[in-house]
Structure formats: structure tokens, C-alpha cells
Amino acid sequence: MKQNILDELVSCVGKGRASYAPEDLVAYSYDPFIEEHRPDIVVYPLSTEEVSAVMKVAYRESIPVVPRGSGTNLAGETVPVKGGIVLALSKMDKILEIDSRNRIAKLQPGVINFDFQQAVEKHGLMYPPDPSSWKMATMGGTVATNAGGPKTLKYGVTRDYLLGLRVILANGDVLKTGGVAIKNVTGYDLTRLICGSEGTLGIVTEMTVRLVPKPKGSRTIRADFPKLEDSSNAVADIIGEGIVPAGLEIMDKVVISAVEADTHMGLPLDVDAILIIEVDGEPAALQDQVSRIEGVLTKNNASGIVVAKDQAEAEKLWSARRAAFSVMARLRPNAVIEDATVPVSNLTLMINKTRKIALRHNVQIGVLAHAGDGNLHPVVLFDQRDQAELQRVDADTEEIFREALALGGTLSGEHGIGMAKARFLSMELDPVAMRVSKNIKSVLDPKNILNPGKFI
Amino acid sequence: MKQNILDELVSCVGKGRASYAPEDLVAYSYDPFIEEHRPDIVVYPLSTEEVSAVMKVAYRESIPVVPRGSGTNLAGETVPVKGGIVLALSKMDKILEIDSRNRIAKLQPGVINFDFQQAVEKHGLMYPPDPSSWKMATMGGTVATNAGGPKTLKYGVTRDYLLGLRVILANGDVLKTGGVAIKNVTGYDLTRLICGSEGTLGIVTEMTVRLVPKPKGSRTIRADFPKLEDSSNAVADIIGEGIVPAGLEIMDKVVISAVEADTHMGLPLDVDAILIIEVDGEPAALQDQVSRIEGVLTKNNASGIVVAKDQAEAEKLWSARRAAFSVMARLRPNAVIEDATVPVSNLTLMINKTRKIALRHNVQIGVLAHAGDGNLHPVVLFDQRDQAELQRVDADTEEIFREALALGGTLSGEHGIGMAKARFLSMELDPVAMRVSKNIKSVLDPKNILNPGKFI
DSSP, X not given: OOHHHHHHHHHHSOTTXXXXXXXXXXXXXXXXXXXXXXXXXXXXXXXXXXXXHHHXXXXXXXXXXXXXXXXXXXXXXXXXXXXXXXXXXXXXXXXXEEETTTTEEEEOTTSBHHHHHHHHHTTTEEOOOOOTTTTTOBHHXXXXXXXXXXXHHHHOOGGGGEEEEEEEOTTSOEEEEEOSOSSOOSSSOHHHHHTTSTTSSOEEEEEEEEOEEOOSEEEEEEEEESSHHHHHHHHHHHHHTTOOOSEEEEEEHHHHHHHHHHHOSOOOSXXXXXXXXXXXXXXXXXXXXXXXXXXXXXHTTOSEEEEOSSHHHHHHHHHHHHHHHHHHHTTSSEEEEOOOBOOGGGHHHHHHHHHHHHHHTTOEEEXXXXXXXXXXXXXXXXXXXXXXXXXXXXXXXXXXXHHHHHTTOBSOSSSOOTTTTGGGHHHHSOHHHHHHHHHHHHHHOTTOOBSTTSOO | OOHHHHHHHHHHSOTTOXXXXXXXXXXXXXXXXXXXXXXXXXXXXXXXXXXXXXXHHHHHHTOOEEEESSOOOSSSTTOOTTOSEEEEOTTOOOEEEEETTXXXXXXXXXXXXXXXXXXXXXXXXEOOOOXXXXXXXXXXXXXXXXXXXXXXXXXXXXXXXXXXXXXXXXXXXXXXXXXXXXXXXXXXXXXXXHTTSTTSSOEEEXXXXXXXXXXXXXXXXEEEESSHHHHHHHHHHHHHTTOOOSEEEEEEHHHHHHXXXXXXXOOOSSSSEEEEEEEEEOHHHHHXXXXXHHHHHHHTTOSEEEEOSSHHHXXXXXXXXXXXXXXXXXXXXXXXXXXXXXXXGGHXXXXXXXXXXXXXXXXXXXXXXXXXXXXXXXXXXXXXXXXXXXXXXXXXXXXXXXXXXXXXXXXXXXXXXXTTTGGGHHHHSOHHHHHHHHHHHHHHOXXXXXXXXXXX
């Protein structure tokens, strides 16, 4: 990038909020995905106006722009593969308003998901989407990826909570979508077109979200299963029972032993899988649900059933689950977590197939799952410097996706496509869907400067 | 339209499933909105392939196409203002699959909403979006308008239940969006782009929806209020209490007396408003909620509180509410129901303003509202042959919309924009949003043949 353009970009934001020092460029050249590429400059805007100013220069000069929050995404969405500008939105971190009477909040994209959750809880409210990276992930990133989390089985994903967005378009124009009304069908649903578009259609600089009352109570259950198959059958039976848990997670033995080695919290090491189940809602109804769940677990051969005695015990269990990926990731130089998702009735089949595929390719995996919505998270461990192993991992991943699609599933339940799955996209989207998507991309980003080189 | 084109269109569908007889054209020239325009032909396809064949001819010849279910929409979405083809989807009325284990269903667009509700209930499941026209409205129409209904406060609107669509594009291509997995973030959210697009982007010929467990119990409460203001304050307080009712409706005295005259069900005629409140869920938790609601109602000066003693009594109350618009519509030659929506904290203010505006314009109105989500339904009664009255109604409507927008609201909570509100659209969408919307329309429908002359 020419010096005069670097200078102009620096002048778009306040003093000390842009850098092209090598150490900063290296810091923004990667995310949890295995590829790396250095940007030319990183800017830290503080306002919609500054983002717009940066985009105007980028548009005029056809410079690639990659928006980035904390970079916790898992599909390489924030790797600046074509160089250019990294637009780091982490300093736009203000909660602008929490309106408890209308149960809505307005905030900037750099607010951390966990911090936002804590802030709304003080008003007796809850913002459900809670990716496992919640203590680091920015709200803007959750919009860009339409993030889910354990609670999505009962409460839905990020897009279900968006009321309106402020979005900077490729040419710097400011687009306002939606509003603050809970119901709004005026015009095309641009809010949800932007949500999940992984920064390829616009840059979100403000969001209005709806909130729900914080449940008055919750109960968390851990169930141990000598056979993983029994645990996933239990999941389907809990769903079939007409219960909608607030969380319904599987960890297989590989994951359990990694978590136990890290936490020493007393997880059983002699079982094939554990389930973590949470129900929430009106306290008067919880005991009945717990009893019915215990019945299902027993019927499906659970060897142990532990109902958390208090909130602290429940939180310990959930922390273990949330930490599972990072704990696993320490076991080998590299770890990739996939999120192929199938209809829940195919969960057992898909887990079995995933394990068999890994065995056949001699690949080391552990299986986590947001089991209640069929959202598998096979964690694949490897060393990318070992070319032979890397090839085996690639072959393993592709076969997992083929199986998921064959079982009525999707490439991605919640992580997105990014770079990681771009080459698989046409396995799921037919040529008409690909063409329509490209056409939409081309009218919103005619110069292809918004996060280029990703899924579209 | 030339005879050879008419003949070709007739040949696109099976024998006896197309007509250009004047009596059929008249039947498809109007809907509940006040404008009328005759199409050139109406076709009744039975399959995706037939719809595609019709669209190929329409595209080649640049003929306008208006998709139509039962025509119960309230914003003139199905009036064929530019003539051409009415694509009547009412005969594509098969429920293709109800998969209770995965809680999903596949169906054709002509299935009636109520029939679908009944069908899934047999499996212990519920499909929440339930517009008041549910006994006539088609599921395809609910997708085209992103329909809501009383249950949407707790359960969300149509778009929240769509997993995947089959859509015929302007050129006859078949687009598949989404899938059957509950969580799916692969590619842009084309499903929700189509939902609510009022037939301007494509024709839905098949849909996959998710279902929820049918609540195990419910309680319905009627509360009478000498002052309407107290009733809307009670609404805000119920929400503020952290309760999320499955329904929370206001009817003002004009509506009450019209409904009572029709049903003789014993509604009080000496009050200013009644609230209908439904809570549902686990039976063990319902009584506590009912008690808390009674407390709020009493605090807000309810003069009478009646808890329905059984399901029959509850249904009677709901039938009255659902019938309110059609009962009102009989009072004068014409009736228009608006759906301006505001944040719930502005509900009282908006109702008061609506009444004052009507008084000032000497316009006859009654006010209904899905009160819990701030979704007002002022029913405006008039005689369109009386030009002076029609002008007063127009002025009244415009002022209602201006007020709703000034109070942080939207032109439409659930009915859509169609013809009725097209001229107001730029009051809500700024030039950037209008341009983006038009650009999206132009890539999906470059010849502007899909429901032309409507909001876009």
C-alpha cells in the first residue's frame, strides 16, 4: 500500500488509532484458523463516522477491508487473505442503552458478549446467544457469524434477537436496517441479510437487540453414559418428551479426559460420554422436568445422574463445557473444531460415522455437541507441520461434511463458512443459490472489497 | 394479452387449471384492500414444475405475475395492479411431512394455517404463527407477509419458524434455501430475504418449518377497564413483571360493542377496554403467573377480572378477538385495519394519539392491539364512495403513521406494506435502505415482473 494512502487512512481515525508497524500487522494476520496473511494497516475506529471515512478511502482505492472483533471465530472469517485494511472494532465497546421496560438494548459492536450478558442481568433480563467464546467474543462478531451457543436450542440464535442495525456499506454509505419495534415487517429483511454475512456485505457499527426476562430458576444435570450411543439416544428422547432444555450438551470420553486433566473437577474417566442438561423457567415447573429427564436418562442406561446442588456447581459444569475446545486445543499444536449439523434424529448415526471416519483416516478427534439441535462439534487435533497428517485431516473433514449433508444436515450450524469451508460451499448450495448469493454480494459490494477471499 | 400467450400459459398447467373467463378474472381482481384491478389470466399450478413453467413464459414475455393464496392479506399485496398473471397457489395444499422426532414439517404453500395447526397438534406439537385470518390464510401467504398473530409476543413470527424454502425465481429457476437442520448458517440468509418480501422476489412452492412442543396447559384471563389508559398501562406492567404471555390483546369499546352485538357472549358494554391475556406452559407454573397478573390488573384499576373456567370458555374469548375485524368490517361499507407498531412503553400514548387523530379528522375508528408487542390495529370504518370521507381517512392514516414513527415505531408490525403503505415507505426507510432494497429487487427480478406496483 502506498504511503499516501496509509497516511490518509491514519487521518480517518483519531491519533494513535491506526498502525502499520510490523508487530501489529502480525498480530492481526491470524485467528483460530490455520491460515495467516498480513494486512497492510490496522485501524481502530471509535464511531460510525470513522468507519464510514475509512470505507470511503477503501472504496475509492479498491482496498480489501476485513472487519474484526476479538477474532474468536472458528472458520478463518477474520484472516486478511488479500491484505489491505483490518478494521478492528474492539474499541467501539459501549453499551449505549438498556431499556428494561421495552426489553431492548442498543450497543456498539466491540462490546464483549459476556459483559453484555452481565449488564442486562442486572436489569433482570437475559440476552440468550452465548457462544463458548463469550468471555472474549464481541457482539459485532456474533452478528457477523449469526452466533449460537448452548442456549440456542431453547432460545434461538443471534438473528432471532436483532431488531435493527447500523451498517456501513462498501462505499461508506450508512445503512439503517430495522428499528426498535419488536415487530417490524417494513421492507426487505436487510437486518437478517447482514447477520451471518461474515463481513462480506457491510460493517455493523451499532445494533439494537431484544432481550428476554431472565428465567427465575434453573437446574443443571450431569449424566454419565458407558456408551455414547445411549447418550445421544437420550437426547432425542428428551426432545421427544416435549421438554425444551436451555442446554443439552454431549462431551465424549476424549473431551472428558482433556477437561478433567485441566480442571480436576471429578468428571468420570471410565465412561464414553457425559450429557450436561439445563432446564430453566418458572421454579414451580422445574422439579417435574428434572424428574422426567431423570426417567429418560435411566431408561437410556445412564450409569450416573448428578443434579447440581447449587448455582456454583452448575456453573462449574458449564465452565468445563465452555473450556472444552481450548483445553483440547492444548493437546496438539493445532486444533480445528467443526460444526456440521444434522437433524437431531440422526445425531447418534452422525457421531458414530464421525468416529469411524476419523479412525479410518487415522485422525485424532474428540466429539462435543450442542446435542439438542444436532449441532456436532468434532474437535480435530493435529500438527500442521506434518504434511501427511494435514492431508489426512483434510480428507477426514471433507468426509464428515459429506456425511452431514447426506443425513439432511448442513456444513455449518453456527461457526460459518469463512475460509475454512469455502471450498465445500457448492456441496450444499446449488448453482442457483450460489448465483443469487453472488448477485446480492455484487450489488452490495461491487468492487469486492469487503472481506474478500471468503465464502462468497 | 395475446391469445397465443394465453394458450401457452394454459398449457403450462394441467387441464382445467387456468382461466381467463371474465367471472374468474373479476374474482381475482381484489382483496381486502380497497383497490381493484383485473388480471389477464389466473392459473392454478399443482407443482413446483408448473410454477416454473409459468414463470419461464412470464419472464420471456415480461408479463407481471402476482402470487396469491387466499388473498386475506390486508395491504393490497395481491391486487394485480399491472394485470398479467395471477398465480393462485391454493391448490398446492398438501402437508408433505410432519416429522415429530425432529419437530419439523414440510408443506406446500396452499395449506391453510389453521389446518396445519390442527395437523401438528395431533403430534403434540404447535406451529405458533397464527394470524387472525388463520382459518382462511394460506401458509404461503404467511411466508410472503412474515405473518404474526396473537402468539408472536411469546413465540415470534413466521420468519422465526422457517428452516428452508423452495422458491421459483422470476426467470423460472428453482432456488433452494436453507434445509432441514434447526441450526444453519451456511451462506446468506436467503430464507429470510424471501420471507416478508410479498411475492416481489420469488414464488414459494414448498417450505420446511420447525415446530415446538404444544404447551401442556394454558390459562386465559379477561380484564375489564373503565379507562383504556389503565388497560395499556397494565400491559406494560405485565411485561415489566417478567411474564411473557402467549397472548396479550386489547379491544376498545367500539370493538367490544361490535363483537358483543355479533356474538352475544356477554362482554361488558360499559367499559372503555378489555384485555385478553393468555399464559401457557407447564401447568405447575401457571397458577403463580395468573396470580401475579391478577395483581397487576387490580393495581391498574381493572373493574372486572374473569379467568376462563375451561378451554371452551377460553376459546370463545379468542374467537371473539379473532372475529373482531370482520365483525367491525360489517358496520360500514369499507374497513381498513392498520398495524402501526411502537415500543410497548409508548402503547398508551400511541392509542391516545390514534383516538385524538381520528376525532380531529372526524373518522370512525375502533382500536384493537396485539398489545404486548406494541402492535396496534386501528380499524378505520368508512364508505369509499364518499370522496370527502375517503380523503379524511387518508389524512388520518398518514398522521397515525407519522406518530408511530415519531414514537420509535414502524409502518407495519405484521401486515406488510403492499399497495396500502407504499407511498409511506420512504418515511421509514432512508434513501440508502431504499436504494439497497431496489438493487436487491433488481438482481432477483430484473424485468420487474414479480408483483409489480407494490412497495418496491
